[in-house]
Amino acid sequence: MSSFWSLGIDRLSPYVPGEQPKVTDLVKLNTNESPDAPSPKVIEAIVAAAGEGLRRYPDPSSSALIAALATYHNVSNDQVFVGNGSDEVLAHAFYAFFRQPKPLLYPDISYSFYPVYAGLYDIDVRAIPLDENFAIEPADYVGDTGGVIIANPNAPTGRLLPLVAIEQIAEQNRHCAVLVDEAYIDFGGQSALGLVDRFDNILVVRTFSKSRSLAGLRVGYAVGSPALIDGLTRVKDSFNSYPLDSLAQAGAIASVADEAYFAESCQRVMRNREWLVAQLSKLGFDCLPSAANFVLASHSQNTAESIASKLREMKILVRHFRSERISEHLRISVGSEKECQALVAALSDIL
Numbered sequence: 001m002s003s004f005w006s007l008g009i010d011r012l013s014p015y016v017p018g019e020q021p022k023v024t025d026l027v028k029l030n031t032n033e034s035p036d037a038p039s040p041k042v043i044e045a046i047v048a049a050a051g052e053g054l055r056r057y058p059d060p061s062s063s064a065l066i067a068a069l070a071t072y073h074n075v076s077n078d079q080v081f082v083g084n085g086s087d088e089v090l091a092h093a094f095y096a097f098f099r100q101p102k103p104l105l106y107p108d109i110s111y112s113f114y115p116v117y118a119g120l121y122d123i124d125v126r127a128i129p130l131d132e133n134f135a136i137e138p139a140d141y142v143g144d145t146g147g148v149i150i151a152n153p154n155a156p157t158g159r160l161l162p163l164v165a166i167e168q169i170a171e172q173n174r175h176c177a178v179l180v181d182e183a184y185i186d187f188g189g190q191s192a193l194g195l196v197d198r199f200d201n202i203l204v205v206r207t208f209s210k211s212r213s214l215a216g217l218r219v220g221y222a223v224g225s226p227a228l229i230d231g232l233t234r235v236k237d238s239f240n241s242y243p244l245d246s247l248a249q250a251g252a253i254a255s256v257a258d259e260a261y262f263a264e265s266c267q268r269v270m271r272n273r274e275w276l277v278a279q280l281s282k283l284g285f286d287c288l289p290s291a292a293n294f295v296l297a298s299h300s301q302n303t304a305e306s307i308a309s310k311l312r313e314m315k316i317l318v319r320h321f322r323s324e325r326i327s328e329h330l331r332i333s334v335g336s337e338k339e340c341q342a343l344v345a346a347l348s349d350i351l
């Protein structure tokens, strides 16, 4: 608390990211990063961009990256917005669409940044409980709504909603923006991108951080109707004209171009996920069905907290949330084959 602060700063409850340890000898399964290196073509493009040109400002509208994404997703350029990580895209979307007289709806268990943005922008919210199997019930997302945001697959549950359910939620809420956060959609889900031409209220938000192994580059984007994209651009240009630096733009373009590398990496993560779930089940864990690069698991005999702290002593990090409904669960990122094996070996020792 400081007397220099503007009104309300003391009442913010900022997001707490998963630990990024300074030491490197840990098996890091706590923040859903990719176990794979970025494509070599991405590194090449970044190195090529790291030259004399850095004295110039980057392209403020990231037009080459937007064109590449538009072609990739078969939409027009005015249906794509890019930002400094999808977190920034989400923040701009909250500001542009969800400051309404009516509340924003989201699941009670979801990405914990949503309530943080709502708090920052004074947005009234209504948290809708997931059912007893941690599934979203689309029929609940109706009524006096100022907006809807869901992550699909949801985080940290990993559960996937079928496309018909997304369509139902959008149909029920034609009067407001429906944001679908697809941070994990590349690990086996069906995207809502195909719905944006029929539903001008759907905004699909994506990131390069998980499936494209580029969390450090900070690139995210949104696809939606030109009116939604225009709203985002107005906020962006009232905040920071240059959210993506030249290196990020070059690297992201190269990533979109290297489809084979991307597809293979996603396939590998999905294979490792199936193996990990089978092993965890043998060890007495109950795993929610996951369409993401992590699994949410609970153990019948041991508390989540004790397992997490014992893993930590063995230099393996997983994520434990304290919030009530999932305090007996661990969110475990799907690592490389070797990392998954190390985790299973450590758990066998512990249990």
Ligand SMILES: *Cc1c(COP(=O)(O)O)cnc(C)c1O
Pocket (backbone or CB within 6 Å): 084, 085, 086, 087, 088, 111, 151, 155, 181, 183, 206, 207, 208, 209, 215, 219, 220
């Ligand atoms: C990781 C994550 C993000 C943030 O991704 P960045 O692009 O790295 O900011 C957004 N939404 C969900 C659900 C995530 O898990």
